[in-house]
Amino acid sequence: MNSVPPKINAAGSRLPSFIMAITMSGIAVMVFFLNPATHKIYPACQFHQLTGLNCPGCGMTRAAYALLHGEFLTALHDNALFVFALATLAVRGGWFGWNQLSGRANGEFFPAKFLWPLLVVALVFTLLRNLPAGALLSP
Numbered sequence: 001m002n003s004v005p006p007k008i009n010a011a012g013s014r015l016p017s018f019i020m021a022i023t024m025s026g027i028a029v030m031v032f033f034l035n036p037a038t039h040k041i042y043p044a045c046q047f048h049q050l051t052g053l054n055c056p057g058c059g060m061t062r063a064a065y066a067l068l069h070g071e072f073l074t075a076l077h078d079n080a081l082f083v084f085a086l087a088t089l090a091v092r093g094g095w096f097g098w099n100q101l102s103g104r105a106n107g108e109f110f111p112a113k114f115l116w117p118l119l120v121v122a123l124v125f126t127l128l129r130n131l132p133a134g135a136l137l138s139p
């Protein structure tokens with residue numbers, strides 16, 4: 001059986017985009033007001049607790065908090081991958097939204113061909129941040 005993965009935000013409905021925007025805004029408000037360094041409301045990373053190593057997501061909430069407070073360098077230190085991924089998503093989202101509003105044809109928001117390169121980047125980032133030489137990338 002050949003199954004096709006579902007398309008993210010298939011053309012025709014703006015409801016998923018609206019729900020995503022509301023959800024992300026709510027999370028941003030929560031992170032803005034509840035510092036991850038001092039509030040225990042956020043779940044701890046199970047990978048880090050089990051291994052002592054940093055996963056690609058470690059420091060992501062702290063990076064989001066730093067970005068929301070204008071501390072770009074702190075955000076880069078906490079999780080550079082998150083900062084670059086967020087910037088990429090913002091550019092892609094802007095381009096995608098512009099095409100949608102102007103009636104141009106839009107492809108998929110996140111084509112499946114980007115999954116493998118993204119996985120490789122995440123693996124390399126994880127390796128680097130757990131090496132002594134990559135301590136700058138470790139939160």
Ligand SMILES: [Zn+2]
Pocket residue numbers: 045046047048054055056057058059
């Ligand atoms: Zn982690």
